Amino acid sequence: MAEILAITNQKGGVGKTTTAVNLAAGLSVCEKKTLLIDLDPQGNATSGVGFNKKEYSPSIYQVLLELLPLEKTIKETSLKNLFLAGTGQELIGAEIELTQVIGRENRLKGALKNLGTPFDYIIIDCPPSLGLLTVNALTAANRLLLPIQAEYYALEGLAQFIETFNHVRATINPTLKLEGGIITMFDARMILSNQVKEEISKFFGASLFQTMIPRSVRLAEAPGFGQPIFQYDAKSKGAEAYLALAKELIQRCEPTAAPTSEQPQETGVQP
Template identity: 60%
Template structure:
């Protein structure tokens, strides 16, 4: 049964979507059946995988608001073993539509329960807020992975965010655990970035991923071509580092690596 991992941080622009796409695709490259759920009305994960976010096609909105079964909206992607539950700009109104509905935080969880057996991993890309969509992700997830940008304000807001996770554990999902944090847009040439890394090591201990994602123009360019970093530039530092991140995630679960015959 799939492990469900939410990529969340209420701060905007920290690398949630870039990590969701390339971690999910990295897991798929390493042989894991993976579903990427785009739960952000910006639909950047949807367009980043080459789909038109404005296309009239059912997606997470229909799954959450109209309770359409997951398999009705999930599609294959150009990446082998990677499927997508797409988003669209109208997802922004889901919050209003669901106001007053019973158990509205559990819509995603209920919907994913129908497809959990088909995957090893389900990765959820969350919007930059702590609204109902992120709560749906946290209610459905087993783990939350927090991307953190290696810059000055990196730790600001982190305490509030972790407090939200604690409240979620208490009220919504007692199984929710913190997978850890991953440093994004990391540039070790800057003392400040090294300091942030040091702070995160203190704060997260072993749950901070050893793999830090470097700042890389190729990673920023890939989504405008609707491609994962592996399709866009497989030899780039960004590609190596996201594959290493996927490998580290699997190693934490006892994976011994791919064997070449």
């Protein structure tokens, strides 16, 4: 059974897509067969792994409308073990077209259930909203990851998110787990980043991931080349951090598993 993780936060620009792409890539580097699902009409995860989001077809849109099985939308990426179910702008239409449909929040879950190809991890990149696309991700996932940008007002809006999370748990997905927060764009030199870190730590407690993602120009540049950080600059701080995050996640999901081929290392910015 695959671990299905939704990367969510209704706040825009907090590092959801950067985390989805590079965490999925990090898992694939750790030899975990990983599927990245782009559930955001912006299509940034699709272009982030080298595909043209304007031409990606067939896409998740057709899957949500039950026109095609998920299998048909999956493409290999240039990273071994990393696969993409991509999308483009047409996905906005799915949100509208599904409004009147009974069971509309179950479409992605149903598609994943029928997926013939086995994956170790499935990572879903969500749009910055609490609309039907995000609810589909929350319904299909068994764990949630919340990237939180190290800035003032980082926790603003989170209460509303937790409300949606609780509602989904109470009604359609009782086993959904809030796996934890991930601090992104952290700058250890800034007093502000450190203050915000304290606040986020208090909110998430032990569920906060130890690995923090540093603010890094290389991470911001990589999508422009359609490459995960491991291809764009494997020696960068950003690559180290996302590899550490992938390993931390594997430890959480597979506590009894042997360490991955690479030894755990002190990488990324640790608190």
